[in-house]
Amino acid sequence: MKQLKQTFTHDTWVMPYLRKYKFLLLLVLFLGFMTFFSGGALMFNSGYLISEAARQPSSIVYIYVPVVLARAFGIARPVFRYVERLTSHNWVLRIVSDFRKKLYQTVERKASAIQRSHQTGDILSILADDIDHIENLYLRTVFPMVIGWLLYLFVVIGIGSLNWGVALLLLLLLGIIVIIMPLTSVATNGVREFKQHQIQHEFYTNLTDEVLGLGDWLISGRYDDFMALQKKPIKSIAKLRRKDHFYQWWRSFFVQVIVLLTVLVLLIWSGLSLTDTKAEADWIAAFALAIFPAVSPFLNMSQGLSEWPVYRRSIERVNQLDKNQPHLAPQKNLKEQFKSLKVDQLTFRYPDGPKNVVNKLSMTIKPGEKIALLGPSGTGKSTLLKLIVGDLKPVSGQVTIDDVPVSALQQDRAAWFGILDQQPYLFDTTVMNNVRLGNINASDEAVKAAIEAVGLKPLIESLPDQYQTHVQEAGKRFSGGERQRLSLARILLQDAPIIILDEPTVSLDPITERYLLDQVFDLLKNKTIIWVTHHLAGISHVDQVRFLENGQFDMQGDPQTLYRTEPRFRQLYDLDRGK
Template identity: 55%
Template sequence: MKQLKHDTWVKPYMTKYKGLLALILVLGLVTFICGGALMFTSGYLISKAATKPENILLIYVPVVLVRAFGIGRPVFRYIERLTSHNWVLKVTSDLRKRLYQTLAKDAAFFQQHFKTGDILGILADDLGHLQNLYLRTIFPTLISWLLYVIIVIALGLFNWFFALAIALLLAIIIFILPLVSVAVLGARVERHKQLQQELYTDMTDDVLGLSDWVVSGRQADFLARPQPTLKAARQNTVTTRHFEWRRDFLIQLIFGVVVVVLMIWTNQQFTTNQSLANWIAAFVLCLFPLVDAFAPVSQGVEEWPLYMSSVARLNHLQPVTRELPTQQTLSQPVAMIDFQQIDFKYAPELPQILQHFNLHIAAGEKVAILGPSGTGKTTLLDLLLGELEPQAGQVTINQVPIAALQQQRAQLIGMLDQKPFLFNTTVLNNIRLGNLAASDEAIMAALQAVELGPLMQRLPAGANTVVEEAGARFSGGEQQRLALARILIQDAPIILLDEPTVGLDPITEKALLNTIFNVLADKTVIWVTHHLQGVEHADQVIFLEHGQIVMQGSPHELYRTNERFRKLYQLDQGL
């Protein structure tokens, strides 16, 4: 319960949609009441009909009630399901919107503090767990508690001592066993999750290194490596299932005891005459539908630790709010970009990424930034975007700190990264995201500039063709060209390229780079790349290592004077 004390992802929606929640509980309660009433009137009808009444009118009322409750139970059940799923869809929609806004608001912060897998886990698993938290735990538990109170009060009208006995027996099912389930299965659920993560890691490493296993002739080791983890996971699952079988058997056994107790009590209360004896079957039979109300409580609560883990992860998504300085607007065209004495590390305990880093970029210059992974290439781009703040020094445009230009950032900086996102809408709409005021003619001109004009002519609806989810209709090179057209429409003076040709074949890569630098000839371009393909397009090449610039100059000059650069270039070209 500690996770819910300061929760901002579950409790607020209980209040926001409290009217709908009340309706769900009422409908769920009425569903089980109809089920019990159906068996109650059926039991009375059977007993009364067995005494051969002189007139059908003597059993007409129970006949009508059997029909009414028989129809009412599935109808209310169906409405309750619709209402509860409507609740979940509303809440999930709010949660997804909130999660997107939280992540989009400070993307760089989350890249620093969360692994990509953690974010994907939140998107794929945690929101799904919250759906189950409502549908499988909160709603059934609240309904069972309400029904429990009603049953005890109803029996108390006849005999409070008997009502107390039934209350104690049912309390074992809806209070004691759920608590035992959480205590016993909590560690096993966490263990199962841990084993799944270990298995995922091992299998990923094995598959990515498959060629090494084959070359080394260790096929048997490859097959045997995941077996211990698989065996442990299987054993954990079997142990969990055995506990659930024993618990469910105990629930049925307790219900059997309740039925026997109810039969004994009714025989004592309603056997003084034949008219009263007709109520015995009614009271006993009405108990059986209530199994469906009480039994699922333990099953829903057993995954409580998993739900709380998801709640904790969501509540942990609290980025630090940055206080931006007074915002300014550049009145002059961009003339220079400066990194001045930059010191940066992602956390105090982590190594320094940039140290006393200085770089001056003139307007219209094309700068290629190279270096091993982890040397700060992409970090430089995030610093220029203002997504990250250095611990020392500052990044400026025309001597104005980038932090003071955040409101104008979209007009100053465009970016083409490794996997630009294309939405499931038309080509025109995807390109227009760069400038909502752009005309169709301007967009078509941009598509022509990035050499997609012939492709548009071949598409079924031209530029009105839907690109499909994540741009699935187009190849990787075509997706990058569409994103490049979006940048042209944006018309920002500074363009950042974050390894836009990763995953493309050499021919496509070369053609795309030629197009990029051709259409961006009048822009200031900062290009992060992992190899030297197309480096001749750059005016200046910078090689980062240990937070410092270890090589800098034009590609022609470096090839002529720097032995290391020459070897790297020849290796990259296959010379």
């Protein structure tokens, strides 16, 4: 109960939709109860009808009403079942539709932050499993549990109206099925289900990582090792499922034993209480047979609750996506150039890190200014970029654009920042569609103009399908430099005032690197640029150079002044030029 309360205390995914569709939920529960009530009533009526007919009544009138009721309950049960299935799946599909819409909006709103805080396999696990688990929470746990409890109370109260002693005995016997068995299932089989989910989640994560490096596996001749890694979790899951099936068989057998004891109790009670006359004896079979239709919902209660640990984990995972959502401030008019980007006493440390990666950094960047951030690997350059664009939340200090915290501008972040990094992703669609991602409302002419500006027009128009050429998965149809230029065309189309360059030329050869840098700074000459780099090729394009080391700026100034006054800068610059 404590875990249940903790799970739903701050839940924003399950409880709001239960309240939103509460009337439809009540209808589903009513139809589910009536399905099994009709089944029980049919068996009750049939038991009486068979007994009454066996006495060979003198007139058909004595069994006419039970015959009509048998037909009525026989028709009612499948009708209620069919309508209940339609209603419950309609209810669940409405909720799942809302779930998926909310999930995609959350991922869209926090795409970069989610990418930094979740592995690709985590996101695949959420998309592939967690939403389905929450869907099954209703179909396999909530509905069977509530319907089972309603039937339990109905049987106990119904018998209690005739004999409270027997009712108390049924309360204990059926209580084993509806209370003790579900709790036992959570403690045993539920742990197994949770372990299976963990293995499957790790499998998604590892498989994604290994598939992305599949080329290296093949080159190294370790195909068999690759396949062995995939088979290991599959075998573990298969083993857990065999144990689960074995447990379910014994649980089902035990439930059947309890039902048998319940039937014996009803037979003994009715045999002692309803044998004063032949007419009363007709009810003995009725009471004994009525309990059998309840076996199915009672079994479903244990199975549904045993899966609760998996559902709880899924609920917690999707709720994690809603945490730390920034308050969105009113967006300023982006037609006007911003006046300044300020980094004020910025400090950041990773949760598992021993020290501050960024330590009380401050700087002000003016419109149109070009800044280069240099420093050894691991000094916090990329971390600083993530803080500037809002992917990470600082421990203290803040980043502001015209005195508005960048965390409050995330809704329109694409209107503020254009980002060109080491490995820009091209989707398996046309050249036109890939470039248009920078501005989905851009015309074909505007897209072609951006492609022409980055110097790719001759290449694209020489291809058979020209601008409708598919770039293939991850853009492998083109070279590294061509992929970077297509991404640069996106940024031109995006037309954001601040451009982030996160080592965009690190994987290119020197000639292509020099050409691309010249092109970038020429095409973006009116933009504000923050450029992270390891070396000084193209450094003459920037206005300010800042060396980051131990979380602070160690050297800063314009390139010409630093070359004259800083031996370290002069040495690095000459090394990059081959002197």
